[in-house]
Amino acid sequence: MGRYSQSEVGGFVRRVLEDGFCVLPGHFAREKVGAWRAAFAPLLERHIEREGHRLNRGPGRYYVTLPFAAPFADPEVFEDDDVLGVVRGLVGEDASLVQLATDTPLLGSEYQDVHRDAPPLFPEWGRETPPFQLAVNFPLVDVTEENGPFEVARATHMLSREEGLRRIESGEARLEPLLMSAGDVMIRDVRGLHRGTPNRAREPRPMVVLGYSRRWLFRPEVSIRVPRETYDTLSERARFLLRFNPVVERPDDGGEEVYQSFAY
Numbered sequence: 001m002g003r004y005s006q007s008e009v010g011g012f013v014r015r016v017l018e019d020g021f022c023v024l025p026g027h028f029a030r031e032k033v034g035a036w037r038a039a040f041a042p043l044l045e046r047h048i049e050r051e052g053h054r055l056n057r058g059p060g061r062y063y064v065t066l067p068f069a070a071p072f073a074d075p076e077v078f079e080d081d082d083v084l085g086v087v088r089g090l091v092g093e094d095a096s097l098v099q100l101a102t103d104t105p106l107l108g109s110e111y112q113d114v115h116r117d118a119p120p121l122f123p124e125w126g127r128e129t130p131p132f133q134l135a136v137n138f139p140l141v142d143v144t145e146e147n148g149p150f151e152v153a154r155a156t157h158m159l160s161r162e163e164g165l166r167r168i169e170s171g172e173a174r175l176e177p178l179l180m181s182a183g184d185v186m187i188r189d190v191r192g193l194h195r196g197t198p199n200r201a202r203e204p205r206p207m208v209v210l211g212y213s214r215r216w217l218f219r220p221e222v223s224i225r226v227p228r229e230t231y232d233t234l235s236e237r238a239r240f241l242l243r244f245n246p247v248v249e250r251p252d253d254g255g256e257e258v259y260q261s262f263a264y
Contacts, residue, residue, distance in 0.1 A: 002081035003027075009082060012187065013089035016131070020157035020192035023178070024082060027185040028138060034182070035071045037140040040064075040206055044104060060109035061196060065101045066208070068226050072100060078210055079238055083136055086187050090131045091214045097241040099211025099222040102140075105148040105199035112197075114153075114168065114175070115263035116161060117190035118219075128158045128191065132217055136210040137186045141203065148199035149177035150186075150207065157192040161264070164193045218244075 002009070004024075015022035047064045057063055066072040078097055087095050121129050143149050153173045156164035167173040177197065178186065188194075199205050211222060224245040231239070231247050 002085060004082050004085070006085075009085040009089065012082075012086045016086065016090055016134075016187060016189060019154045021152060021154075021186055021188035022086070023180070024086075024185040024187070026181065026183050027080070027082065028077065028183045030183050032071075032074070032076070033138070033140055036208070037182075037206065039071050040066070040102065040140060041204075043067075044102075044204060044206070057103070058110055058112050058196070060106040060199070061112070062104050062106070063101060064104065068100060068224050068230060073230050075235065075238055078241065079235065083185060083187065087134055087136070087212045090187075090189075091134060091212060094215040095212050095241070096215055096244050097210065098213050098217075098219070098224065098244065099209060100224050101209050101211075101222075102206050103196065103209060104204045104206040105196055106204050107199055107202055109148060109196070109199045112195040113263065114165065114193050114195045116157075116193055117264065119264040120160075120191070126160075128160070131157075131189050133190045133211065133213045133219075135186075135188050135190050136212065137188065138184060138208050139180050139182055140206040140208065142182050143178070143180040143205060143207075144201075145177065145179065146199075147201040147203065147205040148197050149179055150194060151175040151177050151197055152188070152192050152194040154192075157189040161193070168193065212241075 012022045012024065043064055043066070044062065047062055117135065118133050121132060141147070153164065153168055153175050156167070156173060159167070164173065168175060175195065180186065224242060226242055226245050226247045228247055228249050
């Protein structure tokens with residue numbers, strides 16, 4: 001059972017359709033978020049050692065895929081009734097879960113170029129379509145003005161990139177920093193124009209991203225490797241969400257990150 005009524009979930013759906021995003025305040029327990037933060041810290045260190053030279057998301061900013069293992073393979077997170085209610089209201093009852101990762105700016109990071117996370121499905125059509133891919137984000141620390149808040153321009157997800165940028169430059173639309181508490185959850189259409197901002201604090205600012213897509217959308221650069229021993233413990237709903245991801249006999253060491261091209 002979720003904490004929100006069906007009509008309240010419908011309100012979140014409408015907010016995403018209109019603004020491009022919504023926020024569920026205090027949705028995950030801070031203790032749970034703290035456990036994720038503690039488990040993530042060594043993964044970030046190892047990633048910087050292995051791939052810190054790439055800088056593909058800008059100086060001092062790192063994209064790290066999370067292993068589908070404890071504490072990250074948590075049904076209370078990726079199967080959350082309220083989150084799934086909003087997701088399914090936007091991309092269908094047969095939505096799939098295709099991404100489990102983090103974006104983390106460190107001290108020394110810079111402003112990213114304003115971008116969206118996916119190109120239009122049919123650029124030759126000249127119009128945008130209903131939602132087809134969502135990012136469910138939640139920070140592992142409180143997000144302040146100092147530590148690199150995510151900035152987004154409302155209602156740009158249904159505009160062409162060029163028109164959205166024009167409105168930002170003219171002042172018709174503005175980039176808003178989203179200050180979030182650990183435990184808040186944002187659900188957004190990945191086409192909304194946004195950027196990362198500099199982290200001027202000494203501590204990293206990790207933001208988790210769970211990617212949910214329409215059933216037919218395939219982006220080969222993202223997937224979740226599901227260990228067989230974990231898969232065998234999952235509910236039928238979880239298996240359905242993860243049905244297009246590879247089930248592996250044992251977790252690998254991750255290898256090099258393959259999600260390199262991310263800005264459109």
